[in-house]
Amino acid sequence: MRVTGEHVVSRESEQRIACWLREDDERMAALRALAELALPDAWLAAGFVRNLVWDRLHGYSPPTPLNDLDVLHFDATDCSRASEQALEARLGARLARPWSVRNQARMHHRNGDPPYQDSIDAMRYWVELETAVAVRLVANDTLQIAAPFGLQSLLGGRLTPNPYRPRPQAFARRCADKGWLQRWPRLSKRSLREAVSPDDPLA
Secondary structure: OEEEOOEEEOHHHHHHHHHHHHOOHHHHHHHHHHHHHOOOOOEEEOHHHHHHHHHHHHOOOOOOOOOOEEEEEOOOOOOOHHHHHHHHHHHHHHOOOOEEEEEOOOHHHHHOOOOOOOHHHHHOOOOEHHHOOEEEEEHHHEEEEEOOOOOHHHHOOEEOEOOOOOOHHHHHHHHHHHOHHHHOOOOEEOOHHHHOOOOOOOO
16 A cells, blocks of 8 residues: 555555556557656646546446547646647647646636645646546656545546535536536446545545
């Protein structure tokens, strides 16, 4: 076991997700393209990991196509949208997919939050827990997974509002607009009260 953020994450859970990632050629190509840029504190996140896990839990093959590739990075020296767009173009030249790059050093302004300390801190403010999982490729072709709320909820097939940022209307809207429960009907949608139950830890 090890600690990621505030929560203990089992090595077995990490290895399970890493194995699924390595079996997905498209995701591995995206991770390699991002690693080549050597951006500070850069990760692929959101549906990149979440959707893959939900597909595996449902036995779907091939995996659900990704609408875009969500890149988080943290660079306080250049917070311009133009810089993000330039990075999207560079990534697109390496892998012809729709990339979405967001510098978390500036995103707190848009979201009305205190300044984020880094990319992982930014994920603590996301609407649902299962989306707040990220991965990157580091030295020796090693996959590093970051999960500020742990991996238990994601691997348990849950869909959970963030109890540290209670926005029930935003959570309900995202569930409806994105059609998660239609695409992955075995998911268990939880309420905010269930998310903070002492009998159901987040780690």
